[in-house]
Amino acid sequence: MAALIAASAVRTCFGDGDRTFAGLLRGRCGAGPLRHGDPDRLGVTTGYHAEGGGDRAYLAGRLLEACLSEVIRESGVDTARQRVTVLVATGLRELAAVESWAVVHSPPPVGRLDFTGVVAGVLPGAAEVITFAGACSAGGYALGLAQDMVEHGEADVVVVAAADGMTESMLAMIGQVGGERADRVRPFDRDRAGVLLGDGAAAVVVTDESWTGPALGRLVASGLSCDAFHVTAPDLEGICRATAEAYHRAGRDPSQVDLVVAHGTGTALNDPVECEALRKVVLGAGGDPLVTGVKGALGHTSGAAALVNLDVALQCLATAAVPPVVGLREPLAEGTGLRFVRGAPARLPLGLVQLNAFGFGGVNAVTLVEAL
Structure with missing residues (x-):
């Protein structure tokens, strides 16, 4: 038995989902000069930065909040009437906030280092919030679990979300592993130079096939x-x-x-x-x-x-x-x-x-x- 996707939202270097897809269709590249850290020390000069700027320490959470708000609004999910579980996929959580500690000498509150507070602010009353720190396939794993949960009646609705922002730790790893410095990502190209990071977040609403509202796929x-x-x-x-x-x-x-x-x-x-x-x-x-x-x-x-x-x-x-x-x-x-x-x-x-x-x-x- 399949599940339905009732709503979806993203935030990328191009903006929201409509602007992202329009940029993709036009063949745009969102790469630009690295906006934080020392490029020479990190070995990386380019990144795909999200719009808006602001404090990088909690950028992932802000992008996530925007995506969650959008899919809840579009789908009409209501924790008063539905059993809702939220699965949050991430590679780095709020690692940028930990890195900032070394600069400002003020440790971030432990409760802000994952996304439970962000979820509670957008969707109070969710039955549970589970974080997947599963590297670059975390969102795919969360989708698989979400489908199992709605098919087996463990939740009426599962909101699957994900967020990651660039961190100096990850940038430094890329800079050490790569050879020449990439100025953009060239997937499947014979002259590709390696990967570069992009800020991003996404959220989807997964439900079973008894869902009577609009669905995307x-x-x-x-x-x-x-x-x-x-x-x-x-x-x-x-x-x-x-x-x-x-x-x-x-x-x-x-x-x-x-x-x-x-x-x-x-x-x-x-x-x-x-x-x-x-x-x-x-x-x-x-x-x-x-x-x-x-x-x-x-x-x-x-x-x-x-x-x-x-x-x-x-x-x-x-x-x-x-x-x-x-x-x-x-x-x-x-x-x-x-x-x-x-x-x-x-x-x-x-x-x-x-x-x-x-x-x-x-x-x-x-x-x-x-x-x-």
């Missing part, structure tokens, strides 16, 4: 794996297992998928492995989907990445338009046979969409959604 199934293959390197077999599980749980064949919204980090290791997994599981079953990705335009939004991909997929389903992979000029050799959307949007009706999200430590999440 159907959450069909999720496939998850935690292969613990390597601290940072992806494992082909782990990704293939997650992909195959998603289709098995959905009762669908990979040949039926119309679009893949890829993880596409623009790194030396992720992109070839992700391409090979698509070739093995999807193309190997006779599939021939379009492939797009958003990190060239929006940067890597860490724990919010899966839900950002979901919002883009819902917009694609609603408009029959698929944005190009921003920054992709010449596909890498491992991408041979994959139909990357390049240069301009593709326009065609869509049914089934696959969403990829892969994180450090081999935590992989593949989600299937479709039009109603």
Whole structure:
């Protein structure tokens, strides 16, 4: 049994969901000079910064609050009438607030280092608030749990949310791992230089199929794996297992998928492995989907990445338009046979969409959604 998605919202370097999708369709790149930290010391000169500025210490929470407020308003979720659980996915929580401690010498309140207070301010009366610190696939894991909860009657509504802002710790890690300094993310490009971070948040409302209000799409199934293959390197077999599980749980064949919204980090290791997994599981079953990705335009939004991909997929389903992979000029050799959307949007009706999200430590999440 599938679940329904009643509302969705994002905040990225382009703004809200409508502005984000419009920017993607135009092929815009949101990268700009790094606005905080010492670029020379960090080894990173570029970031995909959210609009608005303000205190970076609690930027993730502010972006999350905006997304939560939007989906609650649009869906009409009411904790007085419904059993509502909130799942918050993140990679870093409010780590920027901890980093600021060293500068201002004033420790942040412990209660502000996760998002429970943010949720309570927007949705008082939620039955429980659970935080997933699951690296870059955290949102995908939360979607899988949300579907299980509504299908098994453990909640009437599950609000799945995610947020991450750039931190100097993560920037420094990227600066140490990479070779040349990337000026933008180039997913699946043979000359890609590596990943860059983007501020981002997202929220969706998941409910069962008895929902009588407006709905944006159907959450069909999720496939998850935690292969613990390597601290940072992806494992082909782990990704293939997650992909195959998603289709098995959905009762669908990979040949039926119309679009893949890829993880596409623009790194030396992720992109070839992700391409090979698509070739093995999807193309190997006779599939021939379009492939797009958003990190060239929006940067890597860490724990919010899966839900950002979901919002883009819902917009694609609603408009029959698929944005190009921003920054992709010449596909890498491992991408041979994959139909990357390049240069301009593709326009065609869509049914089934696959969403990829892969994180450090081999935590992989593949989600299937479709039009109603």
